[in-house]
Structure formats: C-alpha cells, structure tokens
Amino acid sequence: MRKIVCLILSALSFTGVYAQDSKKWTLEDCINHAIEHNLNIKQLQVQRENAEIDVNTAKMSRLPNLNAGIGQNWSFGRGQTSTGLYESQTLSNSNLNISSSTPIFTGFQISNQISKSKLDLEAATQQLERAKEDLSLNIASLYLQVLFNKEILKVNEEQLSLSALQVERTKTMVEVGKVPSSQLLDIEAQVAKDKVNVIQAKNTLELSLLDLAQSLELERASSFDIESPVIENVVEEYMKSVLPPDVIYSNAITVKPVIKEQEIRLESAKKSLKIAQSGYYPKLNLSMSYGNSYYYNHSMEGEVIGGEDPSTSYVWRNKSFSDQFKDNAGESIGLSLNIPIFNRFQVRNQVRSAKLNIQNQQLTLDNSKKTLYKEIQTAYLNATASQEKYRASGQAVIATTEAFKYAQERYEIGKSPVYEFNEAKTKLIQSQSEQIQAKYDYIFRTKILDFYNGITIKL
Numbered sequence: 130m131r132k133i134v135c136l137i138l139s140a141l142s143f144t145g146v147y148a149q150d151s152k153k154w155t156l157e158d159c160i161n162h163a164i165e166h167n168l169n170i171k172q173l174q175v176q177r178e179n180a181e182i183d184v185n186t187a188k189m190s191r192l193p194n195l196n197a198g199i200g201q202n203w204s205f206g207r208g209q210t211s212t213g214l215y216e217s218q219t220l221s222n223s224n225l226n227i228s229s230s231t232p233i234f235t236g237f238q239i240s241n242q243i244s245k246s247k248l249d250l251e252a253a254t255q256q257l258e259r260a261k262e263d264l265s266l267n268i269a270s271l272y273l274q275v276l277f278n279k280e281i282l283k284v285n286e287e288q289l290s291l292s293a294l295q296v297e298r299t300k301t302m303v304e305v306g307k308v309p310s311s312q313l314l315d316i317e318a319q320v321a322k323d324k325v326n327v328i329q330a331k332n333t334l335e336l337s338l339l340d341l342a343q344s345l346e347l348e349r350a351s352s353f354d355i356e357s358p359v360i361e362n363v364v365e366e367y368m369k370s371v372l373p374p375d376v377i378y379s380n381a382i383t384v385k386p387v388i389k390e391q392e393i394r395l396e397s398a399k400k401s402l403k404i405a406q407s408g409y410y411p412k413l414n415l416s417m418s419y420g421n422s423y424y425y426n427h428s429m430e431g432e433v434i435g436g437e438d439p440s441t442s443y444v445w446r447n448k449s450f451s452d453q454f455k456d457n458a459g460e461s462i463g464l465s466l467n468i469p470i471f472n473r474f475q476v477r478n479q480v481r482s483a484k485l486n487i488q489n490q491q492l493t494l495d496n497s498k499k500t501l502y503k504e505i506q507t508a509y510l511n512a513t514a515s516q517e518k519y520r521a522s523g524q525a526v527i528a529t530t531e532a533f534k535y536a537q538e539r540y541e542i543g544k545s546p547v548y549e550f551n552e553a554k555t556k557l558i559q560s561q562s563e564q565i566q567a568k569y570d571y572i573f574r575t576k577i578l579d580f581y582n583g584i585t586i587k588l
Contacts, residue, residue: 153356156272156588159345160265166346167264173257180250187246190239193231193415200224218428228418233464236410237403245400248393255390262386262580269576269586271341275355277569278337282330284561288554289323295550296320298541307543315547319554358588363568364516370575370582371513374506377582381501384583388501391494398490402483408476411468421458423450505581512574519571522564529553529560 154162164170202222207215232239299316302308342353360366382388425447448456469476536553539545576586 153354155356156269156358156586159272159341159355160268160586162347163264163268163345164261168346170257170260170264173253173260177250177253177257180246180253184243184246184250187239187243190242191232193229195227195229197227198225216428218426221425221427222422224420224422226418226420228416230417231415233413233415234410235412236407238407241400241403241407245397245404248397248400252390252393252397255386255393259386259390265586266577266580268341268344270573271337271344272355272588273569273573273576275334275337275341276357277565278330278334279357280565281562282327282334284558284565285323285326285330288558289320289327291554292316292320292323295540299547302541302543308547312547315551319547319551360572360588363519363571367572367575370578370584371509371516372578372582374502374509377505377509377578378502380583381505381581382498385501385581387497388494391490391497395487395490395494398483398487402480402487405476405479405483408469408472408479411466414465414467415463416465417460417462419458419460421454423453423457501581505578508574508577508581512571512578515567515571515574519564519567522560522567525560526557526564529557533557 200223202224204220204222207217295316296313299308299313303310303313338353338355341355347353533553533556536545536550540547540550572588579586
C-alpha cells in the first residue's frame with residue numbers, strides 16, 4: 130500500500146512539473162514570476178522591512194525605559210565598622226534596584242527622527258518599485274528577442290522548404306534537358322546551406338530562451354517556451370505610445386519611482402538637519418528608581434557583647450530579611466536638565482555636514498531629472514526612427530518578393546542560372562529579416578516610452 134501511495138504522489142509531482150514546463154508563458158507571466166523570484170528584488174524587500182523596523186524603533190523611543198538589577202557581594206578581612214574601628218569580619222550584601230527614565234524634551238529630536246524614518250521607508254519603497262520597473266523592462270527586452278528569433282527561424286525554415294521544392298523541380302528540368310546537371314548540384318548545395326541556417330537559427334532561439342528562463346530564476350527550463358502574440362498592424366497598434374518628449378516627461382516626473390525616491394531622500398536629509406540642530410537644545414528627563422538591600426555580618430553572629438556583667442551584655446543578632454527589606458527600601462524621583470554649553474563644536478559640525486548633505490541630495494535630484502529627460506528624448510527619437518525603418522523595410526520586402534518571383538519563374542523555365550535564383554532568394558531573406566528586426570525594435574522602443582510614461586509593459 131505504501132509503495133502504491135508513493136507511486137501516485139510521484140506521478141502527480143511529475144505531472145505538475147510537466148504541466149509547468151509545457152505551458153507557454155506570456156509577457157505578463159514572465160514579468161510577474163521574475164519580480165517574485167528575483168534575488169535583487171528580494172534583497173530590496175528585506176531592506177524595506179528593515180526600514181519598517183526603524184520606524185517602529187523611532188516611535189517607541191518616546192516610551193519610558195525600565196531596567197532592573199540584582200547583586201550579591203562578599204567581603205573578608207579587616208574593615209571599618211559603624212563605630213569607626215577596624216576589625217576582622219566577614220560580610221555579605223544583597224541588593225536590588227529598579228529604575229526608569231522618560232524623555233520629556235529632547236529638542237524635537239524624537240519627532241524629527243520619526244518623520245525621517247517614515248521618509249526613509251517611503252524611499253525604500255520607491256527604490257523597490259524602481260527595481261521592479263527596471264526588471265520588467267529587461268524581461269520585455271529578452272521576451273521580444275525570443276519572438277524575433279522565432280520569426281527568423283520560421284523564415285529560414287520556409288526558405289529551406291522552398292529550396293527543397295526547387296531541388297525536385299530542378300531534377301525534372303534536368304531529366305527533360307532544360308538545364309544542365311550542374312544546376313542540380315548548385316541547388317542541392319543551397320539546400321545544405323539553408324539547413325545550416327536553420328540549425329543556427331534554432332540554436333540562437335534556444336540560447337535566447339535560456340537567457341529569458343535564467344532571468345526568471347527558473348530551476349527547470351528544458352521545455353520552457355513563450356506565447357507569440359498576434360500583432361496585425363504594428364504601427365497603428367503601437368502608435369499611441371509615441372508621444373512628444375515633453376508630454377511624457379511632464380507625466381514621468383510625477384510617477385517615476387527614480388524621481389520620487391530622490392525627492393523623498395531630499396526631505397529625509399532636511400529632517401537630518403533638524404535632528405542635528407536638536408543638539409543645541411537642552412534635554413529634560415524624568416527618572417524614577419527603587420532600591421533595597423540586605424546585609425549579613427557572619428563574624429559577629431551569636432557573639433556576646435557587653436563584657437563580664439551579664440546584666441549589661443547581649444548576644445549580637447543580624448536583623449531578619451523581612452525587617453531589613455522594610456527598613457532599607459529607598460525610592461527616588463527626579464528631573465534632570467542637561468544644558469549644552471560647549472561640546473567641542475561637534476553639534477556645529479554635524480549641522481554643517483547635514484546642510485552639505487541637503488545640497489548634495491538636491492544636486493542628485495536635479496541630475497536625475499536631467500538624465501530622465503535626456504533618456505526620454507533619446508527613446509522618442511529611437512522610436513520614430515525605428516517606425517520609419519519598419520515602414521521602409523516593408524517596402525523592401527514587397528520589392529524583393531516581386532524580384533524573387535520573377536527570378537523563380539525565369540529559373541523554372543530555364544532562362545536564368547541557379548545563382549541568380551539563389552541571389553534573389555538571399556535578398557528576400559535579408560529583407561524579411563530586416564523587417565522582422567525593425568518590427569521588434571519598434572515594439573521595444575514603444576515599450577520604453579510606455580515605461581517612462583508609467584504605463585504597464587504588456588503586448
């Protein structure tokens with residue numbers, strides 16, 4: 130029975146793994162899986178959780194603290210007694226204390242520290258979102274590269290099929306004496322070249338699938354494949370993404386995490402200045418404490434005191450623990466005001482350093498905005514150029530297709546040699562490949578514009 134159960138579980142496990150490997154991944158599936166499993170994303174999530182802890186720590190600093198201590202001491206040999214004499218004695222002392230301290234006024238340091246920690250948490254959140262966006266764009270690039278290689282493989286397979294068909298036609302033409310046998314050898318050599326091209330295209334496709342699978346942190350990628358979306362009219366479908374740079378920038382400046390992060394870090398730097406300036410203010414604390422102790426003199430316990438007259442002598446006894454616990458208890462409550470007078474210019478230098486940090490953060494923000502605008506301008510120019518390139522490549526495909534049909538007709542009636550046919554076919558393959566490349570380059574450029582415009586990347 131146990132063996133049967135194990136076999137069933139193994140079968141179910143294998144079925145689950147096979148189903149996962151055999152499914153075709155969409156771009157959304159790839160992006161979501163990458164965000165969930167990417168190690169850099171996980172590290173940033175840990176940093177964000179740590180920032181949440183810092184917020185909690187800052188808030189809790191308003192609360193009073195509470196500490197307790199207990200100790201036991203022994204002393205041996207000569208020591209001074211309550212009478213002022215030195216005697217040899219053995220003493221033990223047990224003590225207990227509880228203390229608490231509450232900050233009343235800290236120069237607004239705590240409130241500013243809480244605000245700063247909240248800003249740091251927001252900055253960590255924006256940093257995480259920026260990493261997710263960058264990863265999404267990288268996954269989209271790899272995804273489109275796979276689609277490009279799939280279409281290139283399809284073109285090479287079609288050309289191989291066409292060459293194989295021409296071999297059969299050439300054999301017939303050789304048999305009826307339309308073309309010499311050397312034409313058959315040439316077209317068979319072309320078939321061999323086309324087979325090599327197909328093999329290379331398959332290998333390129335497999336490598337691009339491997340790159341994408343590794344970026345997704347997939348453990349098993351043997352049957353990994355993606356879904357090819359149906360795109361009928363590329364230019365019209367993605368034209369709405371090609372907006373003027375100023376329009377995209379005005380929106381990007383308000384939604385992009387890279388800008389939000391720098392703005393938040395600038396505010397955090399300003400809070401750091403206020404925290405440093407709190408060093409100029411006096412600090413007021415409320416403190417409370419309770420203490421108790423128990424003493425025991427081992428040397429005098431049971432000793433007769435008073436000399437030879439029994440009427441005036443007595444036996445020394447240490448007080449009981451309960452009596453001492455009542456008599457030795459002590460409580461205290463107090464306020465302490467710490468006024469800074471001279472601290473070796475430490476506070477002044479901390480304030481100066483905080484001001485410089487604000488200037489540096491402002492420069493970082495300004496530089497991020499300039500860099501963002503330059504990137505958007507570059508992305509817009511690349512998108513418009515790739516759009517025109519795609520349109521031109523479409524015209525080239527139409528022209529080379531007509532030229533190939535003409536060369537094929539001439540070859541099949543024996544009016545042109547095989548090298549003219551192969552040359553026309555090579556030009557057709559080249560123009561088709563250039564069109565495919567221009568197509569996916571245009572799609573990727575529009576996705577970059579969507580990325581800067583705060584639009585989710587999808588096909």
